Amino acid sequence: xxxxxxxxxxxxxDPKRNLFKDKTLLYLEESLAHxxxxxxxxxxxxxxxxxxxxxxxxxxxxLDGLVLQGGADVSPETxxxxxxxxxxxxxxxxxxxxxxxxxxxxxxxKPILGICRGAQLLNVAFxxxxxxxxxxxxxxxxxxxxxxxxxxxxxxxxxxxxxxxSKVFPKQKKVRVNSIHHQGVKDLGKGLSIEAxxxxxxxxxxxxxxKGPFLFAFQWHPEFHxxxxxxxxxxxxxxKSFIKAAERQ
Numbered sequence: 001x002x003x004x005x006x007x008x009x010x011x012x013x014d015p016k017r018n019l020f021k022d023k024t025l026l027y028l029e030e031s032l033a034h035x036x037x038x039x040x041x042x043x044x045x046x047x048x049x050x051x052x053x054x055x056x057x058x059x060x061x062x063l064d065g066l067v068l069q070g071g072a073d074v075s076p077e078t079x080x081x082x083x084x085x086x087x088x089x090x091x092x093x094x095x096x097x098x099x100x101x102x103x104x105x106x107x108x109x110k111p112i113l114g115i116c117r118g119a120q121l122l123n124v125a126f127x128x129x130x131x132x133x134x135x136x137x138x139x140x141x142x143x144x145x146x147x148x149x150x151x152x153x154x155x156x157x158x159x160x161x162x163x164x165x166s167k168v169f170p171k172q173k174k175v176r177v178n179s180i181h182h183q184g185v186k187d188l189g190k191g192l193s194i195e196a197x198x199x200x201x202x203x204x205x206x207x208x209x210x211k212g213p214f215l216f217a218f219q220w221h222p223e224f225h226x227x228x229x230x231x232x233x234x235x236x237x238x239x240k241s242f243i244k245a246a247e248r249q
Contacts, residue, residue: 002041002246005063005105006033007098007118008048009071010091032069032115035223038236039243043067048097060104065111065214065246068098068118070221073183079129088132099125106212111245113238114217116181119207122217126189126209134184134203141201144219145182151224153179154232156199157206163195164208164216168237174199175233177220184219214245 008026015022026047033043044063049056060066075090076083078099083089102125105112114122120130131137134144146153158174159166169175185204188194195206196218209215222235 002064002243003044003062004036004041004246005046005060005066005101006036006043007066007068007101008045008094009069010094012091012093029069029071029223031223032067032221036067036239039239041243046101049100053100056100056104057108060101060108060110063110065113065242066101066105067242068102068112068114068121068217070116070118070180072117073132074117074120074124074130076130076132079124081129081132084132084136095121095124106215109213111214111242112216113214113242115223116219116221119217119219120181120183120185122215123185123189123192123207126192128185128189128192129187131184131186133182135182137186138201138203141203142179142198144179144184144198144203151178151180151221155179157196157220157233158199159196160194163193165195165206165238168241169233172233176231177205177218177233178224179220180224181219214242216242 006028011025013022013024026045028045036043046059072094073088073090075092075095077092078095098121134141142155154176156174157177191210192207193210194204195208197203198205206218225232
């Protein structure tokens with residue numbers, strides 16, 4: 001069975017928390033694990049290396065690919081900015097952990113798939129920047145995160161001409177996806193190409209590495225799409241392409 005590494009979400013140390021007082025917790029979102037497991041792969045949550053950073057190379061060697069899941073904001077300090085508001089400070093500890101993973105998986109020429117925060121993190125890892133809050137910095141933009149309806153917030157995405165996505169979905173030029181992010185790609189990272197944009201405001205919705213091993217990322221959450229809703233994009237072809245790239249290792 002194929003082993004796919006999944007970057008962790010963090011509950012940082014909190015002396016006031018009743019459960020695991022003052023301990024750091026690493027976790028994954030269940031729906032994402034189930035979405036990946038539909039393709040009969042084993043999802044392995046990757047722990048932080050701690051003081052044994054040399055072990056990261058060995059951990060990656062035993063895995064076939066990496067999925068970067070959603071979660072906390074990317075810290076503006078990771079791409080050289082100061083937070084516009086305290087609540088947009090993000091999680092720099094997680095940023096450093098995931099960027100180290102990205103570098104090692106790229107070094108070992110293994111595929112990477114990024115989801116939501118994962119897309120933003122990859123853009124920053126390649127030298128790009130983000131809008132800290134889309135509607136503050138681009139007031140005319142669509143509301144990409146509505147907390148009240150969360151994953152029931154939808155919009156349409158158009159594939160860029162001649163993009164990889166346009167070849168994966170040759171009969172679909174405009175698709176409907178969910179949207180639960182408030183950050184987005186501002187300056188594109190080096191060596192990346194834009195694969196899709198929001199039709200309403202042009203916001204970057206998917207990116208891909210131009211060269212090297214498979215590296216693709218998108219802003220929406222396929223694991224939250226209702227498979228019974230035919231109006232939503234079925235993202236299994238993307239997942240299958242990622243797995244196919246992992247099988248070539």
